[in-house]
Amino acid sequence: MHAYQITSQPSWLRRAARRVWACTLHTLTVALCLLLGVVVLTIRITRPVVELLARAAVRAEIEASIRTGMPPLASIIGRRLAEELAKEFRTGWRSATARPTEGAPR
DSSP: OOOOOOOOOOOHHHHHHHHHHHHHHHHHHHHHHHHHHHHHHHHHHHHHHHHHHHHHHHHHHHHHHHHHOOOOHHHHHHHHHHHHHHHHHHHHHHHHHHSOOTTSOO
């Protein structure tokens, strides 16, 4: 007698469950990709919109300062903060490049 291995085919219920599982995974993957796409698009659109609003606010402030005769304080403060930030960055960059590297003789 020969030894035979007896195998059974999966039932229709098991095949249907496997199809449902595969469709669920594919649907969740597509939903995740769409969600990530929306998040990335939102982040990319936000910056130009904020810059546009900031420029409009600066123009409105300058227009108001011209009409009232008062200095545009927010623009002056913002410019000074930007100058200080650039100065600190340059100082930090120069001091970081001037440091000796590790292992180098002192």
